[in-house]
Amino acid sequence: MAGNSDPLTPRAKLAVTAGKAVAAASRAAGRGSGSVIGGRVALKLDPDLLGRLAQNLDVVLVSATNGKTTTTRLIAEALRAAGPVVSNALGANMPAGITSALAGGSDAKFGVIEVDEKYLAGVARDTDPKCIALLNLSRDQLDRAAETRMLAENWREGLAGSKAVVVANCDDPLVVWAASSSPNVVWVAAGQMWKDDAWSCPSCGGVMQRPGDDWFCGECGFRRPTPTWALSGDHVLDPHGSAWPIHLQLPGRANKANAASSAAVAAVFGVPPQVALERMYQVQAVAGRYDVVQFQNRDLRLLLAKNPAGWLETFSLIDPPPAPVILSVNARGADGTDTSWLWDVDYTRLTGHPIFVIGDRKLDLAVRLEVANQHFQVCDNLDQAVQMCPPGRIEVIANYTAFQDLRRRVGN
Structure with a gap:
């Protein structure tokens, strides 16, 4: 898809130029990276700019309550095996920040984009992603974030009928409920340590049964799907049953889970697990985290x-x-x-x-x-x-x- 003729209209080019100028001024004034204010200005000048910037890219969207910045970085490293990548690596994950990031990647083949949970449906509509990774949903920012079940419902409605391959964590009932409206889902057993937001069934409100690593609703039959990818200790199991070692410089079980989901995403784009996981080793820290x-x-x-x-x-x-x-x-x-x-x-x-x-x-x-x-x-x-x-x-x-x-x- 990349490398087509320039998709940007004169108006879009003006918007990109203006956005970059404002971002540069913001940086010069010591007010941060400038990516958000630059993106806001660009979108004011051309409200369709995000879609125009995305139309020549194979886009991956990554959303979750926790781990999206790290997973976005791991996927970006893996996909660089197949071509140049543009990504909002600094975590500016609302439409303005995403627009600003894509404006800087004119020669990219892939766009790997972290998206705030509340904006996922809208960004998916604008960018026509090839793949969407859904990792987890849990309580966060109680004064302004929707209750987790409402967020899952928004995802479910917003992604219904999406052409994207949805790579989703089958161990989180809220993520499964959200992803189940999509026709093309790849289930990953990435684990779920925090369970306090998923004791009631998102489908009917019944009490969730949780024997071992399994879960199901005793009332309506909503249950954990069978995964094709799985995190197993220090390995990722692929759909053929092969175990690939995870070597990360990032610590902890959660990052192994992020690597498992990232390997499943990379496979959607034809990057084999061994290559993807080897490339993920390059990541030492993510925006200062783990430094x-x-x-x-x-x-x-x-x-x-x-x-x-x-x-x-x-x-x-x-x-x-x-x-x-x-x-x-x-x-x-x-x-x-x-x-x-x-x-x-x-x-x-x-x-x-x-x-x-x-x-x-x-x-x-x-x-x-x-x-x-x-x-x-x-x-x-x-x-x-x-x-x-x-x-x-x-x-x-x-x-x-x-x-x-x-x-x-x-x-x-």
């Missing part, structure tokens, strides 16, 4: 966790006690201003770790840790917390804007 940085003569590992499901996965990969842990929570616009989700996180998993608490909402977090019988100290800032930590590598876990604050402070 180990030197700060005040200490090694800090930076970990992002934005919601209960993400915190649960993150606790499973930190160094064992007595490794010190710094927790930072904000509640700014990009995080969601409601911190009641802290009560859904099982902080008893941190027992034995020295804990240090920072961030705008450190007192909210302190109350939660007190109730969980954890020993912790509240600190004014990162510098103070690091100075109080016992020797050894420090695990630093932060939600979205707190993570950005940390990166700025450590110069990452």
